[in-house]
Amino acid sequence: MSMQSASTRVALATALLLAIGAGSSGAADKYKVPRTSWGDPVIQGFYNNNTDVPFERARELGDKAFYTEQEYAASKQPRPQPPPQRAGGSGGVPNAADVHYDTGEFGLDPDQSEMVKSLATSIITQPANGRLPPLTREAQQRSDAARAAGQARQYDSAQDRPLAERCVLWPHEGPPLRPVGYNSHVQITQSPGYVVFETEMIHDARIIPITDQRPDFGGLTRWQGNSWGHWQGDTLVIETTGINEASTPRGSNVGMGPDAKVVEKITRTGPKTILYEFSVTDPGLWDVSWGGQFPMELTEGPMFEYACHEGNYGIANTLRGAREEEKTKARQGQ
Amino acid sequence: MNNTASMRIRARHFLQAVAMAMCLASASPHVRAHHSFAAEFDVNRPVEFSGKVVKVELINPHSWIHLEVTTKSGGKEVWKVEGGSPNVLFRRGITKNSIPLGSELQVEGFQARDGGNRCVGRTIKFADGRALFFDSTPIPDTPAAASE
Numbered sequence: 001m002s003m004q005s006a007s008t009r010v011a012l013a014t015a016l017l018l019a020i021g022a023g024s025s026g027a028a029d030k031y032k033v034p035r036t037s038w039g040d041p042v043i044q045g046f047y048n049n050n051t052d053v054p055f056e057r058a059r060e061l062g063d064k065a066f067y068t069e070q071e072y073a074a075s076k077q078p079r080p081q082p083p084p085q086r087a088g089g090s091g092g093v094p095n096a097a098d099v100h101y102d103t104g105e106f107g108l109d110p111d112q113s114e115m116v117k118s119l120a121t122s123i124i125t126q127p128a129n130g131r132l133p134p135l136t137r138e139a140q141q142r143s144d145a146a147r148a149a150g151q152a153r154q155y156d157s158a159q160d161r162p163l164a165e166r167c168v169l170w171p172h173e174g175p176p177l178r179p180v181g182y183n184s185h186v187q188i189t190q191s192p193g194y195v196v197f198e199t200e201m202i203h204d205a206r207i208i209p210i211t212d213q214r215p216d217f218g219g220l221t222r223w224q225g226n227s228w229g230h231w232q233g234d235t236l237v238i239e240t241t242g243i244n245e246a247s248t249p250r251g252s253n254v255g256m257g258p259d260a261k262v263v264e265k266i267t268r269t270g271p272k273t274i275l276y277e278f279s280v281t282d283p284g285l286w287d288v289s290w291g292g293q294f295p296m297e298l299t300e301g302p303m304f305e306y307a308c309h310e311g312n313y314g315i316a317n318t319l320r321g322a323r324e325e326e327k328t329k330a331r332q333g334q
Numbered sequence: 335m336n337n338t339a340s341m342r343i344r345a346r347h348f349l350q351a352v353a354m355a356m357c358l359a360s361a362s363p364h365v366r367a368h369h370s371f372a373a374e375f376d377v378n379r380p381v382e383f384s385g386k387v388v389k390v391e392l393i394n395p396h397s398w399i400h401l402e403v404t405t406k407s408g409g410k411e412v413w414k415v416e417g418g419s420p421n422v423l424f425r426r427g428i429t430k431n432s433i434p435l436g437s438e439l440q441v442e443g444f445q446a447r448d449g450g451n452r453c454v455g456r457t458i459k460f461a462d463g464r465a466l467f468f469d470s471t472p473i474p475d476t477p478a479a480a481s482e
Binding site for chain 2: 094095096098099100101102103104105106107108112113155165167182183200201304305306307308310311312313314317318320321322323324325
């Protein structure tokens with residue numbers, strides 16, 4: 001193979017991968033999306049969104065949205081291994097990092113599951129630097145105050161523990177959805193007039209009415225807000241407002257306000273792929289909107305039940321630990 | 335580590351451990367969990383023991399494996415060992431039957447802050463050294479089998 005032809009092939013391959021990563025190529029345009037019996041584009045199925053693409057882009061990459069294949073390979077770091085020192089048997093000084101099970105032993109490291117490959121350098125694509133915009137000054141002050149108040153009472157009761165620990169809602173569930181690192185599956189189900197969007201972890205299902213106008217939700221509030229959707233060609237557009245303020249978005253310790261809106265777009269881009277796009281607007285937290293995208297791939301079902309509440313011994317044990325620490329401090333006169 | 339009278343509980347380097355824990359907590363690569371293990375278990379109570387499996391709970395958000403342990407005095411006590419979410423295991427065909435009752439396991443971890451017979455299983459292995467589930471190595475991708 002000549003140097004020129006090799007270069008050409010690399011360039012073509014790179015362009016193709018970039019196009020797949022962007023989800024907006026000629027190949028995607030040519031794909032004829034199958035229809036349900038009632039005429040909607042088919043997006044339902046079991047999907048995997050496990051990825052090694054970081055949510056925010058490394059600062060040093062600036063506005064570079066995609067790696068080349070060579071850059072992608074070079075960017076991969078060896079998977080963190082368990083701390084070398086044994087818990088107490090080999091003279092190493094244990095630390096908080098040791099107080100954990102080995103995620104690799106349970107197959108929970110991202111590279112131990114099917115990975116949806118993408119050359120994107122970040123999930124966030126808007127703003128162009130691939131990073132969350134800063135909170136407004138006022139929102140940052142509220143966030144700092146909320147963090148301080150939360151830390152002061154964090155072990156007082158079960159209700160003071162994070163939503164995820166209480167098995168109420170994991171932050172990655174959104175909206176917007178974010179890849180979580182393990183148990184990275186989503187099931188989308190369609191029926192006439194509705195789409196159900198369910199995450200494996202932590203088992204929440206959003207039932208999304210499909211309608212031309214925003215329905216009257218009757219004042220009903222949900223942890224994940226009120227979502228409704230409509231079709232724009234082959235793309236399902238979902239708008240969500242009224243997200244519970246206890247569900248804080250990434251980078252903030254306070255929730256989104258009454259003027260917040262999340263828009264998600266789901267487009268089938270091939271026989272086994274969909275593109276998930278999202279944008280987030282809340283003038284109470286950010287001066288600008290932000291958003292991003294990532295591909296998801298069809299995978300084998302079923303999506304295993306998570307049933308978080310049934311086995312959540314951890315929250316009681318954590319509170320027991322806090323009470324024990326209080327007793328110790330009391331004995332020590334602190 | 336032998337199969338009997340094998341429990342050892344150590345507390346060492348207290349001040350250094352606390353200082354390092356405070357410094358490193360936010361930098362730990364092992365933070366993908368449902369809750370803070372450092373809040374539930376005590377970094378100053380490292381434990382190592384072996385025991386026979388008497389109960390397996392592959393449940394969410396975390397698995398629990400119950401072991402009967404022989405103490406130095408010859409008594410028996412049951413320890414509960416906390417591990418990871420089992421959903422990936424199910425996907426790979428692993429069930430609670432993959433750890434037969436009576437299996438001898440070796441555990442290294444940290445005991446509950448309240449001194450109860452619970453610990454996080456930092457490593458859990460069969461007595462012959464085999465990994466319990468996966469040997470902390472990448473698993474080759476399997477092709478997506480779903481279709482329309």
